[in-house]
Amino acid sequence: MKFLRNKIDQLKKPFGKGEKWEKFAPAINALDTFLYVPNHTTKKGAHIRDAVDLKRTMITVVLALVPALIYGIYNTGYQYLHQLNGGDVAFMEAFTHGLWKVLPMIVVSYAVGLTIEFIFAVYRGHEVNEGFLVTGLLVPMIMPVDIPLWMIGVSVAFAVLIGKEAFGGTGMNILNPALLARAFAFFAYPTYMSGNKVWVSEATNVDAVSGETILGSLAAGHDVHFSMFDMFSGAIPGSVGETSTLLILVGAAMLIFTGVGSWRIMLGGIIGGSIMGLLFNAWSANDLMSFPWYQHLLVGGFAFGIVFMATDPVSAAQTTKGKWIYGILVGFFCIMIRVFNPAYPEGVMLGILLMNVFAPTIDHYVVEANIKRRKKRLAASKLKTA
Amino acid sequence: MSNDIRIRKGLNINLEGEAEKVVSDAPRVKTFALKPTDFHSITPKMVVKEGEKIKAGDVIFFSKYNEKIKFVAPVSGTISEIRRGAKRRILEVVIDADNQDDYKEFGAKDPGQLSAEEIKEYLLESGCWPFIRQRPYDVIANPEETPKAIFISAYASAPLAADVEFVLQGREEDFQAGIDAVAKLTAGKTHLSVNKKSSSFLNEVKGVELHKVSGPHPSGNVGVQIHHIDPVNAGERVWVINPEDVAVIGKLFRTGQLDTTRIVAVAGSEIEKPQYYRVKIGSGINALVKNDSGNVRIISGDVLTGDKIAGNSFLGYYHNTVTVIPEGNEYRMFGWLPFKDNNIPSMHHTSFSWLFPKKKYKVNTNLNGEERALVVTGEMEKVMPMDVYPMQLLKACMVNNIEKMEHLGIYEVAPEDFALIDYACTSKIEAQDIIRQGLDLMIKEVG
Numbered sequence: 001m002k003f004l005r006n007k008i009d010q011l012k013k014p015f016g017k018g019e020k021w022e023k024f025a026p027a028i029n030a031l032d033t034f035l036y037v038p039n040h041t042t043k044k045g046a047h048i049r050d051a052v053d054l055k056r057t058m059i060t061v062v063l064a065l066v067p068a069l070i071y072g073i074y075n076t077g078y079q080y081l082h083q084l085n086g087g088d089v090a091f092m093e094a095f096t097h098g099l100w101k102v103l104p105m106i107v108v109s110y111a112v113g114l115t116i117e118f119i120f121a122v123y124r125g126h127e128v129n130e131g132f133l134v135t136g137l138l139v140p141m142i143m144p145v146d147i148p149l150w151m152i153g154v155s156v157a158f159a160v161l162i163g164k165e166a167f168g169g170t171g172m173n174i175l176n177p178a179l180l181a182r183a184f185a186f187f188a189y190p191t192y193m194s195g196n197k198v199w200v201s202e203a204t205n206v207d208a209v210s211g212e213t214i215l216g217s218l219a220a221g222h223d224v225h226f227s228m229f230d231m232f233s234g235a236i237p238g239s240v241g242e243t244s245t246l247l248i249l250v251g252a253a254m255l256i257f258t259g260v261g262s263w264r265i266m267l268g269g270i271i272g273g274s275i276m277g278l279l280f281n282a283w284s285a286n287d288l289m290s291f292p293w294y295q296h297l298l299v300g301g302f303a304f305g306i307v308f309m310a311t312d313p314v315s316a317a318q319t320t321k322g323k324w325i326y327g328i329l330v331g332f333f334c335i336m337i338r339v340f341n342p343a344y345p346e347g348v349m350l351g352i353l354l355m356n357v358f359a360p361t362i363d364h365y366v367v368e369a370n371i372k373r374r375k376k377r378l379a380a381s382k383l384k385t386a
Numbered sequence: 387m388s389n390d391i392r393i394r395k396g397l398n399i400n401l402e403g404e405a406e407k408v409v410s411d412a413p414r415v416k417t418f419a420l421k422p423t424d425f426h427s428i429t430p431k432m433v434v435k436e437g438e439k440i441k442a443g444d445v446i447f448f449s450k451y452n453e454k455i456k457f458v459a460p461v462s463g464t465i466s467e468i469r470r471g472a473k474r475r476i477l478e479v480v481i482d483a484d485n486q487d488d489y490k491e492f493g494a495k496d497p498g499q500l501s502a503e504e505i506k507e508y509l510l511e512s513g514c515w516p517f518i519r520q521r522p523y524d525v526i527a528n529p530e531e532t533p534k535a536i537f538i539s540a541y542a543s544a545p546l547a548a549d550v551e552f553v554l555q556g557r558e559e560d561f562q563a564g565i566d567a568v569a570k571l572t573a574g575k576t577h578l579s580v581n582k583k584s585s586s587f588l589n590e591v592k593g594v595e596l597h598k599v600s601g602p603h604p605s606g607n608v609g610v611q612i613h614h615i616d617p618v619n620a621g622e623r624v625w626v627i628n629p630e631d632v633a634v635i636g637k638l639f640r641t642g643q644l645d646t647t648r649i650v651a652v653a654g655s656e657i658e659k660p661q662y663y664r665v666k667i668g669s670g671i672n673a674l675v676k677n678d679s680g681n682v683r684i685i686s687g688d689v690l691t692g693d694k695i696a697g698n699s700f701l702g703y704y705h706n707t708v709t710v711i712p713e714g715n716e717y718r719m720f721g722w723l724p725f726k727d728n729n730i731p732s733m734h735h736t737s738f739s740w741l742f743p744k745k746k747y748k749v750n751t752n753l754n755g756e757e758r759a760l761v762v763t764g765e766m767e768k769v770m771p772m773d774v775y776p777m778q779l780l781k782a783c784m785v786n787n788i789e790k791m792e793h794l795g796i797y798e799v800a801p802e803d804f805a806l807i808d809y810a811c812t813s814k815i816e817a818q819d820i821i822r823q824g825l826d827l828m829i830k831e832v833g
Contacts, residue, residue: 005717033756037721040753041714045818046690046808047683048399048711051730051737053755054812055722057762060736063724129758171759171813258724259735262764318763318777367775371793378619 008032026121030128058130060260064251065137065241065308071234072241073098076145079237080201083209101201102240105140105152112153113139116160120169129170131177131314132160138178138308141241142301142349143185144198151189155181175356176315179349186349194344196220199237213237214299215338218287219345231298242304245297252307261311264320268327269306269334273297276335288339296335305334305348315356319366326362330355391579391614393601395771397733397806399545401689401711402748405651405660407552412663414485415673417700418461419478420446424703425516426822427525427829430457430476438465443490443512443644446479454529458513460646460667462488478700481668489643497567497639502532505570509635512644516703517631518568521612521624522797523825533625535574535616538565540588540629541581541599543606544688544805548651548662548706550629551586557633558587564636568627569593579611604771609803613772618797630706650674650701654689654710655748656682669701675710683751685709690805691818714752721754730754733768733810758813766817769806774798776807780817783824788831791824801825 012032015025032038033055042049077094113136121128139156159181164173186193196212197204203211214236217224226236234244242248255261277293284290297303310316310330317326330352337347337354422430430447434440441462449455463483471477492512497505506529509515520527527533540550554561569576575595580588582600589596597615599605608626618624627635630648637645646667652674653660663674675684675697685692686702689709693702701708721727728738731747739747766776774795782790804817811817 033722036717036719037752037754038756039715039717040756041683041751042753045816046805047685047692047694047709047751048689048731048749048809049752049754049814050734050810050812051727051732051739051754052734052812053722053814054758054761055755056724056736057734057812059722060724127756127758129761131761169759171761257735260762313763314761316763319775320764320767323764367778367794370773370775370795373773374619374793374795377617381619381622 005036008035023125024122026125026127027118030118030121033127055130057260058133060258061134061255061308062137064254064261065134065141067247067250068241068244068304069102069137069141071244071247072141073102075234075236075243076101076201076240078235080203080209083200084206097201101145102140104149105143105145105147105240106137108149108152109139109156110136112156113160116157116165120165124169126169131164131170135159135177135181139181142178142182142239142304142309144193145201145240146198146204147185147189147192151185151192152181155185155188158184171314173314174360175353176309176312179309179353179356182349183353199239211237213346215288215345218291221287228295228298231295236299239301239304242301245303248303248307255307255311261307262313262316262323262327264323265311265316265327265330266306268324269310269331270297272328272331272333273302273306273335274331275328276332280335280339288345296338300338300346301348302334305352306331309348309352310355315359317359317362317366319363322359322362322366325366326355326359329358329362389595389597390582391597391599391601391605391611393599393605393610393614393771395768396543396602396604397769397810398543398602398743399689399731399749399809400744400746401545401731402655402746403653403657403660403710404546404746405548405653405662407549407662409649409662409664412665412669412673414483415665415669416483417466417670418459418463418481418483418666418668419670419700420457420459420481420668421478421700421703422447422457422476425449425457425526427523427826428455432468432476432479434465434479436465436468439463440465440481441488441490442646443492445513447476449526452528454510455515455526456510456513457516458490458644460644460669462486480700489645492638492642492644494642495639497563497570500567500570502570505567508639509567512638514631514635514638514644517635518571518625518627521609521618521626521800523829524800524802525829527623527625531623533572533574533623536568536572536576536625536627537608537612537615538576538578538594538627538629538632539599539606539608539611541579541584541606542688543603544690544707545603546651546653546707546709547606547688548649551581551584551588552662553630553649553651553706554586554588554633557637560633560636560640561587561629562591562636563639564632564634565591565593567635567639568625568632571625575616577611577615579608579615581606601771604769604803604806607800607803609798609800610771613774613798620792620797622797628704628706648701648706650706650708652708652710654685654708656710656712665701667701667703671695671699671701671708672697674701674708681713681715682710683713685711689749690809691802712748712750714750714754716752718752734765734812753814755812755814757815760813760815762812765810765812766807769810770803772798772803776804776817779824780804780807780815780820783820783827786824786827788827791828792832796821796824796828 077097163180200211280289334351429450578594579597801818807817
């Protein structure tokens, strides 16, 4: 192992302080730190530090995404082959078809996003932040499988440049970058992002294949021919990675166990979504409203959004009380927009983006309460001494 | 009991090398030093010159902006060197100690017979004033002011910190005399907090309001206790004194001599026989720590708040702990993988070490990552047992927003209260440094 380390140190020499390629040090450091945790020691403040770092945190999220991703790849092939040929589909066959479709999406997303991240790190002279490791995987998982690759590239570029770097980079963004990429694609290329032709692989080319989602069927007044188990296990049409509530729950369990994702936001989201669903069930003016509230939680991107999108710590509320309020409102608006949206029967993306915008306001009022307590105490102590 | 303080948030970091409760007289240390850098925001005005003979208690320098605050020699001897750093800033005033201390006589006094003004004068004259520090700002108290209360925390909860009750053993009368003296300096109460499990003489000290503290670190931090007993509001002042310094003050009143004895815990995984030593303030460290293994960090103070010092340097003025841990200047392959390297303590659940809170860890000084933008939320609150929003306060300090800092409670905190945030932060930000700069800004702008 010493040999490898020496080789890397040798390679890094021209990037050192005062050397020729010093400016590009963040780029080479980003690669090096992927092999080794650096030998940096504490210079001021506490002399000892926790084993955790941002890389570890972000990788945990990536690992939590993997079960849903693998199922998503399989389901992409399964939906296509099942509708084309009927009957059972061999796992490997489905998986291969899915991989053929999904892998390029992942590659494009990472390539475009990381290129921009590296350029900005070099330009601004700071290290490459790990946040995009997650964003880059989230983006292909929330897109319809047949979206042209260049659209993914443009959406990612938009999200990273306008959504993140324009605000100052990682940690400063207001909106969740992955959702912003999806929102951009949704409004810029609506024909590729909605309708009943895009949600199953090859549905636009092959007539035998219909790409209608459950929510799409409900909105159009068609019959839903999927069982509740299908909805839970994820054998339904939809964006690549969001269909399997079961495996999203596995990911959620990983996030909650490791403390990386906020359970308060997740639980709040489920509570909010259930309340809204129950209200609509009571109203029951159309098929979408009378769709059982617990099934509302299973279909569409609800589970994926609540577990992986709403819990993004940067764009969510940051105070403990704020997380509860934020989570409940996210669930609430996701279902409300889903039912009321006339153009498109889904609201998770817009619901979360809406609450991203309001998260700082929620925090403001929570912190304001703390400030008021302090001011009250000051007034009381002045009264005592006066 | 209503006077109990129960702290729930926080973290105990268990480290190898706890000092055994045995006191040895350290071999007579040859050199001592008074370090002006130990006194934050004090600009020294030198009184002595190199080569001058001094007694224990003779003035070495005083504060340029308040001539009454004097800093005196802890031992008798000869000024051998005045070490300066960049811009001729004085770093250390080194004293070659005599074999036997020769004390300057201040005259024994009975604190009961003196007025507050007389006690103040006596403390200033004898060089004991720097022991008294004020909150807000965590600097030496201004003798022109009167604090609303005085706080003494006789409970050290930091990792490997010297046990206060052990250190004060046999100094009961000194401690009581010290309390009698300092209690007169405030119109309000004098608060003494002790470990809830304690059964020592501290529970019977007269003239104080006793508080029993329990819970994880930072429950022993005096700032945390103030916050729960009688928080500092804008414009108010409270004073704090380390318990061992109360005993030094008490002995001065009883004998008229300044005996700066410190019982110091020498601890840490790199110390062969961790134990306590009887030394004096500013003692040379090389008598306590044999520094031949090389790749170690010697810390004057505890691992969370102490200062890194060289092997030929000196014990800090306020410190009674010396910790020696290995340096962490080594690479760890794939160390960022979750659940790898569980031998490094972690409060985060991406490592299994949080499952073994009782285990004693050998920890080094590796940063375990690199500084990043603030992303993860909620972790700072877990180690901040105050009604303060730590991340919001840190951000206000970073952008020098004075109004916001005041609103979010900058007067209630000291850098040491943010030490665990330094430790716990995923993004490796230097919280103590940010708070110190914020406090310095407040001193300049608000005063």
